[in-house]
Amino acid sequence: MRWLLLLAALWGSESWSRSEPLTPLKEANYLSLPDSHDIDQYLFSLAADNKQARMVALGHSAGGRPLYGLLISASPAFLQHYQPDTDKATVLVLAAQHGNEPAGAEAVQQLASEFVAGRHLALLERLNLVLVAMANPDGRDLARRHNANNDNTNIDYVAMNAGETRLLVNALNTFDPDLVYDAHESGIWKRVLTRQQGWLTDVEVQFEAGNNPNIDARLQDYTSGFLLPALIKQVNETGLRAERYRGEITSLEQRVARGGLGITNLRNYAAMQGRVSVLVESRLDNKGGDYVTPRNIAERVSKQYLALFSLLQLAAEDSERLITVSRQARQHWQAAGSGRMLSMDVHFARNEAQPEVSIPLVRQADGQRRYHVFANHDAIIAREPVSLPPAYAITRERERMARWLQRHHIRFTTVRAPQVVHAGYIRITDVIPQPRVKPGVREKWRVQADTQAGVATLGPGDLLVPMDQPLGPLAALMLDPRSANALYQEEGWHWLMPGHFPVFPVSPDGEF
Ligand SMILES: [Zn+2]
Structure with a gap:
């Protein structure tokens, strides 16, 4: 276990000025996980009297528990006013959105303790950090x-x-990160694959980036072409096996792809906002195994630590390019404006160049590792191009829609007096239910529609959402009923039915 030795060397190094206080988990000898209150107290104690750290309240969970961001920065203007630095990348780290995947939260505490003890100072010359150790305190x-x-x-x-989602989206808006990191663990025990078929998945650390094809092209090139491969290489060089995320494997017969293309997850949502975004999924060991610490928690935290620390190192080394690419993506709307093309139909399909892949699994009975062949459906299809219109009009459930837009920080105006606009009506001709790829995945519909140019009179209370704003492309993918990621695919928003759709492209002052 070369990577464990390397970590021991990192942690055992004598080069820092102060010794860092033990995390609650280490204090408990790894025998029990701290609860959210203990973690908050620990992080507050780290930030107290430290000029480079500050705890910021983000709000409360459904169960009434506070959520915090720990800011770590050498810039007083960032600590006090969240003011971005021209020469430092702002990095937002979110851990443990899933309460039963605790290792990321523990790794964040470990790293935070090292920063406040004066270690890794070189990273703070290039990075401003916002660490949300527990994105879901109720879950913990x-x-x-x-x-x-x-x-x-x-x-x-x-x-x-x-x-909680609203608080985290508010955090994206407040801190305006250039890089977003979403930390998860991936269970190796699966209901069908393990209980019925006798196999465990065999991951150590997997990384994925924002991969929706509507993400700013240069941002996507940078993340998928440089940052992700560099991160995987760097972690591999420590001896810890790292690879591109294959998505969840739950049965021997399934197809495999990559991390989902939808913008319902933070990774693609943040990337559609113009941020470099990376997901980590590290191995969540089986309950029944024989480990040095309960459910192998010490080793799991080490893996999360190594993944996060490697990313921060890379981000610092390449901060100049990271800042440029990310901030240009967030300003892209000014140059491109309306006329930018978006693909409404986005899905995975069979990879004709490599129709099958071999993936290692471990037999539960005897621990033997063996390769299994899966149909490879990781080709990304982007169809139904639509030109970004000047604006969308919303003529149904307008107050509810206004609240929803506000939660996303999407700018809109409310029509006060009747207003005549050029309209690109969308007429839905068919709504086709899509076969579920695997159990537990929500139902989706595919929409067939045609468009019809005309003139519309908007009435008082109707909403206009201009697309010449930073969140324009993201808003279009959620508002347009033809989009695979439309709001109307979500529970409680079942508006898709044949006929004219109540949300449609408009041009308030001219032709399309
Ligand atoms: Zn998860």
């Missing part, structure tokens, strides 16, 4: 995946039902 305290209200924030970024 109730030992469950979701919050106290049973919301899964991880798939809530379009609908924004959960209060």
Whole structure:
């Protein structure tokens, strides 16, 4: 275990000025996980009297527990006013959106303790950090995946039902990060694959980036072409096996792809906002195994630590390019304006160049590792191009829609007096239910529609959402009924039916 030795060397190094206070987990000898209150207290104690750290309250969970961001920065203007630096990348780290994947939160505490003890100072010359150690404190305290209200924030970024999702989206808006990191663990025990078929998945660390094809092209080139491969290489060089995320493998017969293309997750949502975004999924060991610490928690935290620390090192080394690419993506709307093309139909399909892949699994009975062949559906299809219109008009459930837009920080205006506009009506001709790829995945519909140019009179209370704003492309993908990621694919928003759709492209002062 070369990577463990390397970590021991990192942690055992004598080069820092102060010794860092033990995390609650280490204090407990890895025998029990700290609850959210203990973690908050620990982080507050780290930030107290430290000029480079500050705890910021983000709000409360469904169960009434506070959420915090720990800012670590050498820039007083960033610490006090969240003012971005021209020469430092702002990095937002979110850990443990899933309460039953605790190792990321523990790794963040470890790293925070090292920063406040004066270690890794070189990183703070290039980075401003916002560390959300616990994105889901209810999940931690109730030992469950979701919050106290049973919301899964991880798939809530379009609908924004959960209060926690709103707080995290507010954090994106407040801190305006250049890089977003979303830390998860991936269970190796699966209901069908393991209990029925006898196999465990065999991941150590997997990384994925924002991969929706509508993400700013240069941002995507940078993340998928440089940052992700560099990160995987760097972690591999420590001896810890790292690879591109293959998505969840739950049965021997399934197809495999990559991390989902939808913008309901933070990774693609943040990338559609013009931010470099990376997901980590590290191995969540089986309950029944024989480990040095309970459920192998010490080693799991080490893996999360190594993944996060490697990313921060790379981000610091390449901060200049990271800042340029990310900030240009967030300003792209000014140059491109309306006329930018978006693909409404986005999905995975069979990879004709490499129709099959071999993936290692471990036999539960005897621990033998063996390769299994899976159909490879990781080709990304982007179809139904639509030119970004000047604006969308919203003529149904307008107050509810206004609240929803506000939660996303999408700018809009409310029509006060009747207004005549050029309209690109969308007429839905068919709504086709899509076969579910695997159990547990929500139902989706595919929409067939045609468009019809005309003139519309908007009435008082109707909403206009201009596309010449930073969140324009993201808003279009959620508002346009033809989009695979439309709001109307979400629970409680079942507006898709044949006929003219109540949300449509408009040009308030001219032709399209
Ligand atoms: Zn997760």
